[in-house]
Amino acid sequence: MKKEWVLNGDSVSYLNWEDLRRAIDYDLEQDRNFSYAGLSADEIVAHIARFVSGLWQIHAFGEGNTRTTAVFTILYLRSIWL
Template sequence: MRDPYLYEDVPILKNILGIKSQELLDEAEADYVVYRLKDVVVNPLVGDYHTEHFLKMHQVIFQDIFDWAGSPRTISIYKEEDVLSGQSVEYSDQFDIVSDIHHVLKDMRDKEWDSFNLEELSNQFCNSLGVLWKIHPFREGNTRTTITFCCQFIEAQGIRINRRIFEENAVYVRTALVAYNAFFSDGSDFSKKEYLYKIVYDAFSGQ
């Protein structure tokens, strides 16, 4: 099945700017998205941390690039990962995206975050961040949206987190999220949770 998110003549995501060069699109996206991310830090996105709030976060961050920003993807996605020897994380089926987000966010809201010590806090945040990311609800922009949303959520609970550590180690963070979710429906489990835990622990401990 052809990917409807791509231009017909080049394998580039259709975008509001009409750019058909991956290099130029990456540059434009970086400029616009960095601006939006900084704005969200200064002016947190108002919401109740339910599904629509999460979808709105993506819309705000990527509104300048994609006309489908904030809308769940309509196709299955498969992303070959070097750390998984070319396999992909098993992301949510497109028909389950909304319900999966609903269940993950309910679990997040139900946790007694202020009762956790540093180790428990780091583990619980890793779990919430990891399972929400594994849904991969959007065709593009999942990691930035999920991390931004989860950081805003935890700060709304009165808990400080060093967001900059995620920004400065973006490649590591995404690889850690892949490793965290390296388990499959056939029962095989190659997950390595310690990598994500390490950077989350550092983010909470102020390192």
């Protein structure tokens, strides 16, 4: 657990290192099977928020997880721009 400034000092429960690969594979597969077709802007934002927060919670690195997640999110948004 680690207090995060983006959560107003709240924390997130992170995974054990043994579960990292399975969790990353699961989240990426869930997104790969997701379709944005016909969704409202609110539904799109809700999906992106769930997807990105799931990846962030995996917390794969000792340091730099928030920065890495932010950069990933920018690249992800560019890749799906409708």
